[in-house]
Amino acid sequence: xxxxxxxxxxxxxxxxxxxxxxxxxxxxxxxxxxxxxxxxxxxxxxxxxxxxxxxxxxxxxxxxxxxxxxxxxxxxxxxxxxxxxxxxxxxxxxxxxxxxxxxxxxxxxxxxxxxxxxxxxxxxxxxxxxxxxxxxxxxxxxxxxxxxxxxxxxxxxxxxxxxxxxxxxxxxxx
Numbered sequence: 001x002x003x004x005x006x007x008x009x010x011x012x013x014x015x016x017x018x019x020x021x022x023x024x025x026x027x028x029x030x031x032x033x034x035x036x037x038x039x040x041x042x043x044x045x046x047x048x049x050x051x052x053x054x055x056x057x058x059x060x061x062x063x064x065x066x067x068x069x070x071x072x073x074x075x076x077x078x079x080x081x082x083x084x085x086x087x088x089x090x091x092x093x094x095x096x097x098x099x100x101x102x103x104x105x106x107x108x109x110x111x112x113x114x115x116x117x118x119x120x121x122x123x124x125x126x127x128x129x130x131x132x133x134x135x136x137x138x139x140x141x142x143x144x145x146x147x148x149x150x151x152x153x154x155x156x157x158x159x160x161x162x163x164x165x166x167x168x169x170x171x172x173x174x
Contacts, residue, residue, distance in 0.1 A: 004106055008099035008146025011063045013157040015039070016094045019069050020086060020161035025168065029077035036069035061109045064101040068094045087158045095154030099147040 018039070019032035040062065047060045072090040079085035 002142075003111065004099075004142045005146045005149065007061070007063075007106065008102065008143075008150045009153055011065070011102065012068070012095045012098040012150035012154050015063075015065050015068060015098065016072065016091055016154045016158045017161040017164075019072055019094075020090065020158045021164050023073065023076055023086070024083060024162055024165045027081065029073045029081070032069040032072040032076075033066060036065035040065055056110070056115075058109050059115060061102075061105055063098075064105055065098070067101050068098040071097055083162060087162055088155055091155035091158030092151050094158070095149075095151030096147045099143055099150055103143050 015036060019035045022035045023029065023031040025031075043060075043062045047057075047062055050060045051057055071093040072086065075090035075093060076082075076086040079089070
């Protein structure tokens, strides 16, 4: 379940920092969704690369970013392009929604620890093949923990994305 929480926090913060950066840079609601769509296509390519290397199809998770980015765009539009509302409300919505949108996706993927032991690289000699441990896939449903932590951390990371935006403008003006 640790992988779920880490995944939720990392994906929500990664989405929010880039999406808010580009959205505030252009000032156009819809930019966050566009950014999330591009990132999603990149992950499809990465998943295809792992699959081409011989790993099972469910070895890599493709994150569900687009609905959370749509919420960020909607916040920015509904608050009449208020940057601070986008950071606080939009950041919270991304942090809360992304783990929920990814829940089914993550339940269908194989546990990374289980995969690491069940599917060692074929170059390993037999005596180095680890013994499979008994790892629980998802214990005590960590969706709440992931979304709670994601919501708390996405707001300061959204603020960072907005701050990077002002730094970019200063660099361009110099």
